[in-house]
Amino acid sequence: MIINTIYGLVIPFIGTAAGAGCVFFMRHNMSKLLERGLMGFASGVMVAASVWSLLIPAMELSEGMGKLAFVPAFIGFWLGILFLLLLDTVIPHLHINAEKAEGPDKKLKKNTMLLLAVTLHNIPEGMAVGVVYAGMLSGTSNITVGTALALSIGIAIQNFPEGAIISMPLKAGGRGKWRAFRDGALSGVVEPIGAILTILFAGLIVPAMPYLLSFAAGAMLYVVVEELIPEMSEGEHSNIGVVMFALGFTVMMALDVALG
DSSP, X not given: XXXXXXXXXXXXXXXXXXXXXXXXXXXXXXXXXXXXXXXXXXXXXXXHIIIIIIIHHHHHTTGGGGGGTHHHHHHHHHHHHHHHHHHXXXXXXXXTTOSSOBSSOOOOOHHHXXXXXHHHHHHHHHHXXXXXXXXXXXSSSSOOHHHHHHHHHHHHHHHHHHHHHHHHHHHHTTOOHHHHHHHHHHTTTHHHHHHHHHHHHHHHOGGGHHHHHHHHHHHHHHHIIIIIHHHHXXXXXXXXXXXXXXXXXXXXXXXXXXXO
């Protein structure tokens, strides 16, 4: 169990690092069409993970409440939304392709605010992985090793474009390949850290598992709707984003069912 957990926490970071490694074999910056496609794919993965890996298990854990089994998921979901709304308000950050930064005006460099945006994005993903593995380790839920691994792999897949989207502009802006790779990879460090902290916290409050699972789902869906979907839909040929969203959704759904 412990070895499986370690693997599960590291796999998403490997996805980010692999994406950041694009600086070593891609000469030019990522095309807008490819960027929209990757954003759509990441959105589909996150939505499917929120439903199959988080919200459904949260309601299954509350089956004893009968027709009110949705209540913990409902409350946790909204707490996740409000938590990300708070972070979105208090952390200065700049979304990809955006001209104006969000959050407090701190006069930070553009690259710094891009990294903060990705870090903000990665917080709920780390929490999602952490709470699922906490549920597996507790032995009190129906979360299996396969279910937890499916989520880790799904998050790693959608982390690949994130690493590339951070590292490629850094290289195009004149930063060396190794420095661009380092910064792109480090943007994903918050995920294993967040996952470990969530496991430690969730392990102390096992009865709160339905709330924690749905909290992570709400936080992830906030990121999808507030950031990823607008970025995948901007400009011409936005249909590529929709197609890739569907592909990401079905890939994550298949992983969860096949491995769960």
